[in-house]
Amino acid sequence: MQVLAFLNSVLLLNQLNQVVVIATGFSSCGYVFDSSGSVSQRAESLLPKLEEFVENDESGSPRDNSVNGVGSSLLSGSLSMALCYIQRVFRSGPLHPQPRILCLHGSPDGPGQYVAIMNSIFSAQRSMVPIDSCVIGAQHSAFLQQASYITGGVYLKPQQLDGLFQYLSTVFATDLHSRNFLQLPKPVGVDFRASCFCHKSTIDMGFICSVCLSIFCKHQKKCSTCGSIFGQAQTNDPSVSEGKRETPV
Amino acid sequence: MPQVKIVAKNFMDMVASLPAMNLDRLYQNAFICEAILRSMPPLAKKYVLQLLFIDVPVTSKMMEEWVLGDGLSKHKVAIGRLIQLRVLTETLDRKREATYRLNPTFQLNxxxxxVHGGVLPREPMPSTAGLRLPSLEELDAYAVQQWECFLLHLISSSEAEKATNISSSMMKVFQHGLLSQKDDKEPPRLTEGGFQFLLMDTNAQLWYIIREYIGNSEERGLDSADLISFLLELSFHATGEAYNINTLSDIQRTIIRDLADLGLVKLQQGRKESWFIPTKLATNLSISLSDTSSRKQGFVVVETNFRMYAYSSSKLHCEILRLFSRVEYQLPNLIVGAITKESLYKAFQNGITAEQIISFLQQNAHPRVAERIPSVPENVTDQMRLWESDLNRVESVPAHFFEEFPSKDVFEAACDFARECGGLLWENSKKMWLVVKAESFPHMKEFLRRQKQ
Structure with missing residues (x-):
């Protein structure tokens, strides 16, 4: 309900404002609301669509995966969808919008999506789209911390979820121009840890391929991404050029 | 000399200048609240949103903490604007600290x-009711045509072929300040303000006319607050949808007839009932409050040899171009003219500045040249500015002329004195002539009398 109020208020602020809501599920993501469609469409129409989406998503996901507690959502998919939508708007007309993405994220990070998410973050950075993130889950999200840090968005983990609207309207409703002279939450510390490509687990230290910068948690004979063959595994020998240790941040 | 300044003054300034009573009454209409909120500077919008669900007064010190140091001036502007619009009310508490709270009516709306989302002012008529709606392009063309017809009427009623239904008394109101008529025999001449009006873009023109219309409403027995709220309500209708005219009150029906003549709405008569279709001009009303970002398709190409090609069949365009250029020939879709020194001098005499002409040419540049930077050749713009400054080279100052000084010493002393008091304009020591400004003449007289003694 508070998010709906936030959507309405964004639409209220300027008649040129547009809102697109993308739902992110366990195995799929989809557009649930697009304010540009028809004028009379109201934000309430989002709710039934959202329910429908959740149903479809549940039926589409394999049951057996749910044993390991709360799964992660397909953040990379919805980020890419958002970026695609933005690109479409950029190319479709003479309008020069100043888009931004807000991730309202509740589930824990899925380290398996590391590469896909980082790629979306960098393409957002290239197209000058800030990614704001509002984490409503229990723990901080390292992905979104990095996303907001790299793209110049705001990362916030509200203390009280009852006042979500106040957080949303105070911080995330601010247009990009006004952000230059307003006090906004500063990043307290960003978790820059990466996931390895081989086992998709978050690591502090690892090996990276000097050719394509792929990250591995253990020494490999051959890079699985670019296929370059590494030299002898001599982690204590600094002269080995191909198996370089990643400096922990 | 009283001068009518035609400036594209913001409509919201006009709203802000309404008496407090009227303004509070306006806020009872949710659409006005919406339009007002949208017209605010970005920071002010944000403050409203931030304060929206806060029911206790907020101290000014707390609000200042929201901004960074270098944004303080913007903060002050935003707060000032909010107070001016009576959206924020300022009170001093016991500790002499200013506290702010939102206007309760505004806040509630x-x-x-x-919470409930935006609602439309009225439901559009079902499309199955057997009415043929004009396409958006047709509607735009209709609006532009109506508007140009109106403008042509405004500047010269003889030129317009199609008569508009606007009563001549209404026309007089609009023409006030734009045209001046010395006596009845002479055709009315455009004033300086009128020229500037023609060079403005459509939105600004529209607002000027609407402002005159509102300003005149009291005389016609309409309440200006009602009129403003209806106009703003109209701007929230969807373009190109038909709305039943029976949903309007009697006053609104008379207003809408006037608006149809301006091209803001298109009236259509069905077999049983009639309906109105808002055009882009109407729905842009509240947009143009804040910024005029909507760009029209340009039509003018200016070449470096001062020739001007205007791809337009509109009579109005031709009239406007004639204001500052010599129109050489006219083809069905093309007007060819030249910007000459004489034509520009004529424009300058009428009070048009070179900057206005240049900005008109730039705003209406043909898409082919609009991509180029600059869209109007630099040598042309520079020359226009030079010609303008040529006219300003001679400055006339009321002055007094002195001659026949008794001696060279007296003359030189007089010159020095005039120089000291800053009144010396010209001297000729050979002939002992001296010209001083009129305002220092009494001092000079006093000085010369003392010299004689």
């Missing part, structure tokens, strides 16, 4: 909007 915006809260309602945010």
């Amino acid at each position: 915006v809260q309602k909007h945010i």
